[in-house]
Amino acid sequence: MLRNTVLRQNCRLSFKRLLSSSHKPWLAAPAAADKQPIVDLGASTSTANIVPPTGAAILKGGFAKDTTYGTRPIYLDMQATTPTDPRVLDKMLQFYTGLYGNPHSSTHAYGWETEKEVEKARKYVADVIGADPKEIVFTSGATESNNMAIKGVPRFYKSTKKHIITAQTEHKCVLNSARHLQDEGFDVTYLPVGEDGLIDLEQLEKAIRKDTCLVSIMGVNNEIGVIQPLEEIGRICKKNKVFFHTDCAQAYGKIPLDVNKLNIDMMSISSHKIYGPKGCGALYIRRRPRVRMDPIITGGGQERGLRSGTLAPPLVAGFGEAARLLIQEYDFDKNHIEYLANKLKTGLLSIEDTILNGSADHRFNGCVNISFAYIEGESLLMALNDIALSSGSACTSASLEPSYVLHALGADDALAHSSIRFGIGRFTTEEEIDYVINAIHKRVNFLRELSPLWEMKQEGIDLNSIEWSGH
Amino acid sequence: MSSLSKSVSTLPSRTKVLGLYHNMLRSSLKFDNYNFREYFLRKTRYEFRKNMELTEEDKIIAAYNDAVKQFTVLKRQATISEMYHFDKTVVEPQGKVSGAEKN
Numbered sequence: 001m002l003r004n005t006v007l008r009q010n011c012r013l014s015f016k017r018l019l020s021s022s023h024k025p026w027l028a029a030p031a032a033a034d035k036q037p038i039v040d041l042g043a044s045t046s047t048a049n050i051v052p053p054t055g056a057a058i059l060k061g062g063f064a065k066d067t068t069y070g071t072r073p074i075y076l077d078m079q080a081t082t083p084t085d086p087r088v089l090d091k092m093l094q095f096y097t098g099l100y101g102n103p104h105s106s107t108h109a110y111g112w113e114t115e116k117e118v119e120k121a122r123k124y125v126a127d128v129i130g131a132d133p134k135e136i137v138f139t140s141g142a143t144e145s146n147n148m149a150i151k152g153v154p155r156f157y158k159s160t161k162k163h164i165i166t167a168q169t170e171h172k173c174v175l176n177s178a179r180h181l182q183d184e185g186f187d188v189t190y191l192p193v194g195e196d197g198l199i200d201l202e203q204l205e206k207a208i209r210k211d212t213c214l215v216s217i218m219g220v221n222n223e224i225g226v227i228q229p230l231e232e233i234g235r236i237c238k239k240n241k242v243f244f245h246t247d248c249a250q251a252y253g254k255i256p257l258d259v260n261k262l263n264i265d266m267m268s269i270s271s272h273k274i275y276g277p278k279g280c281g282a283l284y285i286r287r288r289p290r291v292r293m294d295p296i297i298t299g300g301g302q303e304r305g306l307r308s309g310t311l312a313p314p315l316v317a318g319f320g321e322a323a324r325l326l327i328q329e330y331d332f333d334k335n336h337i338e339y340l341a342n343k344l345k346t347g348l349l350s351i352e353d354t355i356l357n358g359s360a361d362h363r364f365n366g367c368v369n370i371s372f373a374y375i376e377g378e379s380l381l382m383a384l385n386d387i388a389l390s391s392g393s394a395c396t397s398a399s400l401e402p403s404y405v406l407h408a409l410g411a412d413d414a415l416a417h418s419s420i421r422f423g424i425g426r427f428t429t430e431e432e433i434d435y436v437i438n439a440i441h442k443r444v445n446f447l448r449e450l451s452p453l454w455e456m457k458q459e460g461i462d463l464n465s466i467e468w469s470g471h
Numbered sequence: 472m473s474s475l476s477k478s479v480s481t482l483p484s485r486t487k488v489l490g491l492y493h494n495m496l497r498s499s500l501k502f503d504n505y506n507f508r509e510y511f512l513r514k515t516r517y518e519f520r521k522n523m524e525l526t527e528e529d530k531i532i533a534a535y536n537d538a539v540k541q542f543t544v545l546k547r548q549a550t551i552s553e554m555y556h557f558d559k560t561v562v563e564p565q566g567k568v569s570g571a572e573k574n
Contacts, residue, residue, distance in 0.1 A: 070559025075506070086507055086548035087541075332517065386561045427506035431562045 073388040074432045078273075078423030079222050079250060079367055080390060084318070085275040085426075091321040092277060095314035103313050104302055114313045121320020125282055128323050129248075129267060130258040137283045137303045138316050142249035143173040144296075145268035145283035146216075148307070149245045150177040152293030153266070154186055154213045161213035163187040165242075167199050167228075168408040170218055174247055178216075191217075193408050196359035197226035205236050214243045219251030219267075223405040223421060224358030225367025227255060234263030243291055249273055249281075253326035254334075254364055259284060265291050271315065275426060276322030280315035283307075333426050334365075340424050340433050341365035347437035351444055353457075357406060357419055368422040371411070374454040375447045377418045383443045387436055390421050476543055478536040482528050488535065492519045495542050501549035503556055505563050511545060 075083070095114070103118045105111025122133040139145045154164055166178050168190045178188045189207045191199050199217060208215070215237050217228050230246060237244035244263060249270040251257060259267060264284070271280040285291050285306070299308030326333075345368055348354060353373040372380060377391040391403070402416035411419075422436070448454040453463060479487075492515070499511035522534045559565060 068565055069561050070563045070565060072558040072560045074560055074562065083506065087544055090544045090548055427510050429506065429509045435562050
């Protein structure tokens with residue numbers, strides 16, 4: 001933290017120094033740079049409500065914008081959400097124009113026609129993971145599915161079992177559900193992860209106790225994109241007769257998943273990560289051997305009594321169509337994403353002092369997380385206002401808190417602060433990736449020129465050897 | 472145009488297949504959204520090129536009918552896309568359709 005404070009202060013100083021000297025080569029048009037409200041910006045940084053400079057005005061000298069092009073940023077945050085596929089919307093529109101029946105109304109044709117569509121969607125969703133349609137319960141999203149599984153199963157078995165296991169890098173909704181159970185008197189083990197972001201299977205096996213009820217490990221990590229060894233975890237869980245829940249919001253349809261081969265008992269799925277509508281998800285719950293749980297939402301007994309409430313047929317049908325397209329387009333999408341991800345990775349890792357976070361082999365290609373040393377992620381994101389990126393999960397991007405996932409990997413604060421996540425998807429184009437590589441190269445260089453730490457590093461000073469003075 | 476949006480039960484002629492191909496490309500080009508436009512252009516080209524290698528009659532008919540179904544969706548969605556305008560992205564030249572240059 002101390003290091004960061006020093007960095008920020010010095011940065012501000014050198015910012016002013018840089019802007020006042022117009023002979024620097026990267027300030028292409030000194031006259032134009034003089035016209036920028038530099039002084040205003042410098043003054044406003046000391047006040048409480050800092051308004052981010054629109055269009056990163058101060059950075060204009062480094063890279064003039066081409067006004068013959070549009071202004072909307074390139075979308076590279078596919079882990080946060082994906083654009084809804086037009087083919088999905090086409091399916092959904094039927095339900096907003098004609099098919100408005102309640103799928104649970106069993107006495108008339110309006111109910112029957114929507115029910116038929118809902119069941120079709122259920123089959124498509126199940127097909128992706130080799131499940132039976134009856135094992136799919138529709139929810140409002142993966143957060144609800146995670147809550148349902150993590151709270152529901154231990155609560156049902158609470159008279160005999162009191163322990164659950166999860167990992168430190170899980171999504172916030174899994175961790176918070178687990179915390180909630182701790183308040184109810186359950187024991188929770190949070191497994192640490194290695195530097196590559198993967199859990200240690202031996203540690204998992206050791207952590208399992210006689211009263212362990214549930215193991216919850218995610219498929220693909222939302223921040224660093226590593227794939228956990230689900231098959232091995234499933235095998236360990238089956239051997240020890242423990243239920244295995246996996247949060248596959250980021251993995252569903254993007255990596256091959258088969259619930260029977262992987263011995264998965266419960267799987268959380270999200271619709272809006274697979275080009276479907278927002279506000280819909282599903283939980284796969286194994287029927288043989290049966291997984292029993294206390295429902296969170298009770299009422300009319302819809303969805304096998306596990307999730308009462310009328311389904312939203314437009315969302316469910318859109319979700320189903322998105323799942324159908326996932327199977328249909330699997331190879332086409334996979335090859336495209338792999339090609340773009342490799343291009344992006346080689347392009348960005350060619351910048352010196354950059355690190356790819358997470359395992360290099362066990363990863364989903366569509367999520368590339370890179371740390372740029374000697375730069376603050378937030379300032380890079382500000383400079384990259386023409387690319388929609390995130391420094392981690394959307395849940396924590398509002399605060400300046402460094403990513404807990406990168407922390408769990410053993411990255412220090414500075415490196416965790418300088419990480420950026422690139423999400424590539426079905427609709428990303430090669431042109432966009434080329435633009436991003438070029439823009440990042442330019443702006444990383446520019447920001448590093450401002451950084452006193454970078455200057456020191458260039459002079460050959462080992463930053464770890466410096467004793468920073470306190471205030 | 473209308474005959475192109477109907478499914479067939481006999482082997483479609485070369486002109487018919489090419490007509491469908493061009494219509495699908497034209498519909499893809501109509502998308503206002505850059506990413507959707509580029510995706511459907513890429514996808515349509517890929518599918519038709521891949522299906523050029525089909526030799527069995529029933530497979531060709533099935534592929535053609537499938538494309539007809541996709542074409543109707545594409546046509547509708549392209550029209551909807553034209554109704555809602557958003558700013559162009561930073562890789563798109565203003566007032567020009569970038570995909571058109573490639574044709």
